[in-house]
Amino acid sequence: MAQLNIDPVNRIEGHQQWVLNHNASGSGRIVTKAYVKGMMFRGFERILEGRDPRDAIIICGRI
């Protein structure tokens, strides 16, 4: 089983990886599993806790 990693993915906002697991099959290869991985975490839900609710107008625009 071989793996193809595209890290990072371009032309998008944010951090993403594409991972393909592939096996030999006949004269070519077959993809057995494919993953899209999101690679960045900030935890906005936790950051918003305990604030004035109107602050979400300002803060959530930056997601």
Add this chain to the structure above:
Amino acid sequence: MNITRRQFLQYCTASAAALGLSQLDLLKLEKALAAYGDPNCYGAPHVIWFQGQSCGGCTLSILNRMRIDADLTGDGVWPGIGPMGNYVQDVVDLLVGDAVGHLALGGARTDVGAPDNWGAFPKGYICLDYQTEVMAGAGDIMMDYVTSLRGGTEPYFLAVSGAMPIGDHKRVVAGRPPRFCISGSLDTDDGDGVRERSITEIVEWLALGSSCAGVVSFGTCASYGGIPAGKRNLTQATGVYNMLVNYQKHPELAAKIVNVPGCAPHPDWMIFPIAYFILTGTLPPLDTTGAQNKVWRKRKTDGKYAWARFENPLNRARAIYGGEADKGYANFCQVCPKKSAVDFCEDLGAGAGDGDGTNPKEWCTRPVGCNGQYASPDCPTRRWNNFDDHTRNNWCVGVNYVCQGCAEVDFPDGRSPFFEGVKNGS
């Protein structure tokens, strides 16, 4: 846009007085244009832009100043936009406008299928080599390119947007894989080979490169921590200066780090340090007064969450963020057109705009939370969303909203709650 070097220098000579450039500066500029002779980059200094915990707003802001459609036929006309030459107003325009094709090319990699007519491609003055949102290549070919730039002899700027998660830095130091912000898989010369790398490792590795001319932190997140560093955040986010100097212990980098705070910063603010470097060979004069950077983390002594505090210099360009001596005013209130308003606005949603001064929306919004008295950048004079002919367009206060104080060190926690203000407006 298609402008010859001679036209560019003629323009600069005419504008020299307005720009504050001396004859010596113009001579340096002429030499600089001749010296950057790398054919791969059309004669431009390299900029490598990595993103940490960012929202992409800084990229969008700077893209407002750049054009993706190049003048590929060399006749001075851009598809759908019209002749650019007439609208050029200042050196920044010339510098940035010429960088277009590099955004589309993702760093002038000539082996990714450049069409034949790019022989007529105009000279670029910023070679944006790596930027995930706009580059043409992906994955390991771009990582190899970045590695070759770092090991090369040409100077490059490391541009960073987005916060740095110290949680990742601590995991990497402890030998565990990072998990909060992976910005690529490459080898950063620490013995692990090619593996997923956190932005903390990538920024440290690139900033320590011998060809690194400077580190420019775009946005409040990369400058001081910003919104990801808000109270109760789980990743111990902080700014690039704090991470490089205080956590990763590289004090020799302190002089190379320029902060461009703002959420998002104005594209002119972002271009300014790089344009200044191209013109003069040094970083612009910085405001180095100290201010507190706070990092939210679990305290080792009792396991409770609290702020770790660091006194760091602001390191922001004085021409933009400075006080009366630098740009003529220290905060928005000194130049805000609403200063002499009849009354104070108590409710942002009240009334309809009709321009005769009786509308609550045209009154000073300090009671509803305007942070103009603390705000440092030049929004009231430079304004935002400027067209090519630099008509001064809008800004937050001018559209009857409040200033969020988004370029300050303590954004957002020190400015929160955003819609509660000083009641008597004094």
